[in-house]
Amino acid sequence: MKYQSRKKAVIILADGTIFYGKAVGKEGTAFGEVCFNTGMTGYQEIFTDPSYFGQIMVTTNAHIGNYGVNADEVESDSVKIAGLVCKNFSYNYSRVDADGSLKDFLDENNLFAISDVDTRALVSYIRDNGAMNAVISTEVDRIEELKAKLAEVPDMKGLELSSRVSAKEPYFFGNPDATYKVAALDLGIKKNILRNLAKRDAYIKVFPYDATFEELKAWNPDGYFLSNGPGDPEPLESAIDVAKKIIAEDLPLFGICLGHQVIALSQGISTYKMHNGHRGINHPVKNLLSGKGEITSQNHGFAVNREEVENHAGVEITHVHLNDDTVAGIRIKNKNCFSVQYHPEASPGPHDASYLFDQFVEMISGKNAVNS
Template sequence: MKYTQRKKALILLADGTIFHGKSIGKEGSAFGEVCFNTGTTGYQEIFTDPSYFGQIMVTTNAHIGNYGAHDEEVESDSIKIAGLVCKNFSFEYSRPDADSSLKTFFEENDTLAISDVDTRSLVSYIRDNGAMNAVISTEVDNIDELKKQLAEVPSMDGLELASKVSTKEPYFYGNENAKYKISALDIGIKKNILRNLAKRDAYIKVFPYNAKFEDLESFKPDGYFLSNGPGDPEPLVEAQEVAKEIIKRDLPLFGICLGHQIIALANGISTYKMHHGHRGINHPVINLLTGKGEITSQNHGFAISREETEKHQDIEITHLHLNDDTVAGIKMKSKNCFSVQYHPEASPGPHDSSYLFDEFINNIQKN
């Protein structure tokens, strides 16, 4: 597609700031909270990560689409971002085993994308002014109407989104003859989490976001897992009740990202919306138990209160984010429960933290 043939497009932020670009192909408008990811690879996994539901993704990597799309490189059944903003979009791809171009992948998922945006300037603006709602659109001559529509988009603060991405019915993953059985609460689970559990000889039953503890218990699992996911954790009262019951019974429990926040809330520790969040595959974390550093994959816009966590008599901080000292991991002193505020399954990202899945299995063995 020639540059001159492409329709003008823009991204309009909630404060009225506008950045101009070009349409990838699909016309119209898409609304959501704008955020950015600093990963240099794994764009397809990022776009299909359920944790990004309701968000307009700005990629800081200059080239998106250059290696196409592959049917196996997805973290869910569809694109989950509300829309894409990038600098250079590659309509052609060079990888021999790609199944399609990224443009085709976006068309198949009916998702809006725009490019030729000054993403360095946009990301700098978000870092300075915080994540906020935005709209990407090809309706460049209809700014006033776009502003009216954008004003009606609800804030991510207080927004429950797990129900939008969770499975509707329970399903199984892995080998039914595996050594361990795990009940997983799907509040936005990634496929690579299931792969990591399955390759550690676990058979997983995945339950909808609003399942009760009795539902998860009916599988007679050896351990329980609370997944990652989108939105504000506070409205997920049912998930918090599930976590409370598992903790009360001192059953093996592991939580990732949104699941980590749910465990904190179940222990009376509050959460808060971050200024612009952590999203990328190079975030430095220190393991306070071993003194070792980890390069991690992260994707979250909420965090748990460090002050309240430090005051909690039964909670130990196990990991800290080295950029801003936010809590990156906790464990309970008297219960078989731990969680992290990042993605040890990566996809994309480094594998420094994959040992956490081994720790979960070890906790199951000790139970």
């Protein structure tokens, strides 16, 4: 596509700040919370991650699309971000095992994207002023109308979004003859989480976000899992109740990201919306139990209140984020329950955190590696 033929586009932030660019392909308009990811690779996984539902993604890497797409590298059945903002968009790609271009992939998923934006300036602005709602559009001559519509978009704080991405009916994943059975509550689950559990000899039954503890328990699983997902954890009253009951019966429970926050809320520990969140593939975390550092993949805009964890007699911090000392992992004392605020199933290079799935399976099998 010739540069000159592309439509002018605009990104307007909730505080009125404006950046300009050009449409990647089709004309359009999209609303959502603007946030950024610092990963140099993995754009397809990012775009299909249910945790990003309702967000306009700004990619900090200068080139997006240069290695195309591959059908095996999706985390859900469709693109989940609300829109894409990047610097240089590559219409041509070069990778042996690519099966298509990112442009065609975005068109097939009806995603509006803009490029040629000064993303360094935009990301710097978000870092200073915080993640906020925004609109991207090719209607550059209707700025005031776009601002008026943007003002009506609800804030992410208080927004329940798991219902928008969760399975409508239960389904199974893995080998029915596997040694272990895991009941997973789908708050916006990524496929690679299911792959990692199945790879460790687990057969998974995935339940909708609003399934009750009794429904999960009726399958007679050996362990329980609370998944990642989008939005604010506080409105997820049903999931919080599920976590509370699993922990009360001391059944093996593992939570990731939104699931981690739900577990904290079930113990009376609050969560809060972060200034701009953690989104990238090289976030440093320290395991306080082993003393080891981990390079992790992260994607979250909410966090668990550290002071409340430290003052809670029944909960212990197991991992901390080394950039800002936020809580990156907890465990419930004298219970078979632990959780982390990052993605051990995401392996953008390092596999530092994959041991967490092993610990979960060991906990299910009775070895109880977490609380030993």
